[in-house]
Amino acid sequence: MQETEQSEKDMIGSLLDENESECSEFRSSITKSQQHSQSPIKSFKDFKEIPPVLEDANQQEFPSNDPNNFYFTVQSAFIQQKQHSMSHEFNQYIISQPPIYYPSYQDGFFSQKRTKKLQSSTDQEQSISQQCQDQYASLIIQQSFIQGNDLQRDKIFKAIKDDLLLLSKHKFANYVIQKIIENCNQNIRTLIFEQLHPYIIEMCYDKFGCRVIQKLLDFIQNHQKIKLIQSIKNQVLNLIFDQCGNHVIQKIIDLASDAEFIIDIVTNNIDHIVSHPYGCRIAQKCLETFPNHNLQYLYISLIPLCEKLSFCQYGNYIVQHMINQGSPKGFEVIGKYIKARILEFSQDKYASIVAQKYITLASDDDIANICKSLMNDCFPPMLLILINNQFGNYVMQNFYSKCNDKQKEQIQIQIHKYEDHQFTQYGRHFLQFLAKCNAF
Numbered sequence: 001m002q003e004t005e006q007s008e009k010d011m012i013g014s015l016l017d018e019n020e021s022e023c024s025e026f027r028s029s030i031t032k033s034q035q036h037s038q039s040p041i042k043s044f045k046d047f048k049e050i051p052p053v054l055e056d057a058n059q060q061e062f063p064s065n066d067p068n069n070f071y072f073t074v075q076s077a078f079i080q081q082k083q084h085s086m087s088h089e090f091n092q093y094i095i096s097q098p099p100i101y102y103p104s105y106q107d108g109f110f111s112q113k114r115t116k117k118l119q120s121s122t123d124q125e126q127s128i129s130q131q132c133q134d135q136y137a138s139l140i141i142q143q144s145f146i147q148g149n150d151l152q153r154d155k156i157f158k159a160i161k162d163d164l165l166l167l168s169k170h171k172f173a174n175y176v177i178q179k180i181i182e183n184c185n186q187n188i189r190t191l192i193f194e195q196l197h198p199y200i201i202e203m204c205y206d207k208f209g210c211r212v213i214q215k216l217l218d219f220i221q222n223h224q225k226i227k228l229i230q231s232i233k234n235q236v237l238n239l240i241f242d243q244c245g246n247h248v249i250q251k252i253i254d255l256a257s258d259a260e261f262i263i264d265i266v267t268n269n270i271d272h273i274v275s276h277p278y279g280c281r282i283a284q285k286c287l288e289t290f291p292n293h294n295l296q297y298l299y300i301s302l303i304p305l306c307e308k309l310s311f312c313q314y315g316n317y318i319v320q321h322m323i324n325q326g327s328p329k330g331f332e333v334i335g336k337y338i339k340a341r342i343l344e345f346s347q348d349k350y351a352s353i354v355a356q357k358y359i360t361l362a363s364d365d366d367i368a369n370i371c372k373s374l375m376n377d378c379f380p381p382m383l384l385i386l387i388n389n390q391f392g393n394y395v396m397q398n399f400y401s402k403c404n405d406k407q408k409e410q411i412q413i414q415i416h417k418y419e420d421h422q423f424t425q426y427g428r429h430f431l432q433f434l435a436k437c438n439a440f
Contacts, residue, residue: 128159132173142179156180157188164195165203174208178215192216193224200231210244214251226258236265246278253285263290263298270301280314287321303330307337316350323357334358339369343382345395352391356398370399371407375414383414384422387430397433408437 131137145156157180160167167173181189193216196203203209217225229252232239239245252259266273266283273279287295302309302322309315322330338345338358345355359367374383386392400411412434423431 128156129163129167132160132167132176133170135172138172138176141176145176145180146183153180153184153188157184157191161191161195164192165199168196168203168212169206169209171208174212177212181212181215181219186221189216189220190224193220193228197228197231200228201235204232204235204239204245204248205242207244210248213248217248217251217255225255229258233261236262237269240265240273240279240282241276243278246282249282250285253282253289260290260294262286263294267298267301270298270305274302274305274309274315274318275312277314280317283318284321287318287325292327299327299330303333306330306334307341310334310337310345310351310354311348313350316354319354320357323354323361331361335362335366339366339373342370342373343385346386346392347389349391352395355395359395359398359402362402364404367399367402367407371403371410375410381414381418383411384418384427387415388422388424388427390426393426393430396430400433400437 126134126137128141132141141156145153148156160176164177168177177192181192184192196212196216200213203213213228217228220228232248235245236249239249249262253262262282263286266286270283274283283298286298292299299322302318305315306319306322310319319334323334334354335358338355342355345351359370362370374386376382383396386396400408403411415431415434
């Protein structure tokens with residue numbers, strides 16, 4: 001009986017051992033496959049690292065010594081083929097693109113590579129005149145003209161001389177013409193002037209052509225300047241009001257000694273010129289450039305308009321210049337207008353700037369008269385109105401700085417009479433200004 005039981009135990013034990021070994025093998029295979037399935041695929045690069053599937057089914061293992069490589073185990077043929085096909089499909093959509101070239105400013109204007117490319121792309125494909133109209137090639141031509149010898153310069157000029165008008169009005173080529181005028185000899189300048197002279201008026205109205213005319217005025221001889229000025233004399237008033245032409249007139253005022261006729265034109269049309277965005281610049285240029293003894297009639301025509309011009313968006317610059325550099329009589333007349341209408345001047349966007357300019361240069365007597373008018377008992381108080389105004393508070397800050405100690409004390413006493421709720425945000429700015437002044 002005991003022997004029978006022992007034999008049964010041995011039989012059962014052997015069976016258990018076999019099942020246990022099979023179970024352990026099955027368990028380990030499942031564990032390995034789970035480890036592989038849980039391995040993250042980081043990018044398409046991982047697919048590229050998978051070796052292609054071998055034809056021999058017995059050679060499916062991919063051992064690796066690299067610890068970063070997670071392909072330690074045997075892959076099933078289906079998974080490997082799928083990965084291989086995905087990698088192939090992805091790679092076939094990668095199109096190789098040529099690198100984009102961006103010109104860099106080295107060795108003058110561009111890198112040597114860009115320079116050689118432009119120089120070799122050449123005289124056979126494009127003429128020099130056509131290359132002048134290219135943004136990059138025009139810079140190469142400018143450098144070639146500046147650094148070249150006389151023969152090279154003559155070659156460039158001969159290639160473009162028939163297209164001077166076209167190139168002068170081109171947005172890139174006009175710079176080539178300007179560089180040629182700057183760096184050529186007087187004979188070439190004369191040829192350029194003679195060829196462009198019939199088209200001077202047309203070029204003065206052109207956005208790019210007017211720059212070439214200004215450059216010519218810088219470098220041509222005096223008799224040529226006079227000839228150029230005579231050719232545009234009948235169009236001066238129209239050029240004054242033109243966005244491009246007014247720059248030519250300013251250049252004539254700067255350089256030419258025979259430009260006094262412009263003063264007469266400005267004086268005779270003073271009402272329209274000083275209130276125009278471009279015309280006011282010409283009037284200001286006359287006041288800045290010509291001596292006062294040539295400007296007497298212009299000042300006489302401007303003085304009655306000063307009050308009106310002070311409130312003008314463009315005319316206020318004329319009045320500011322007259323305060324700074326005008327005649328004493330003009331300063332006195334402007335002061336009378338400001339003192340009589342200090343409240344209106346100080347509350348206007350443009351006239352407030354004129355008032356500040358006048359207060360800065362005013363005498364002690366003028367400051368005392370303004371202070372007296374501010375302290376008048378009127379309702380609402382003039383001082384409170386001004387310090388609460390967005391423009392007037394800056395006038396009052398400037399005025400307070402010009403006052404003497406007694407006048408400052410009067411202003412402070414007057415301000416302390418007002419309640420806090422009577423001050424706007426601009427009034428509080430003025431109170432902060434007072435606090436800073438009293439701190440020093």
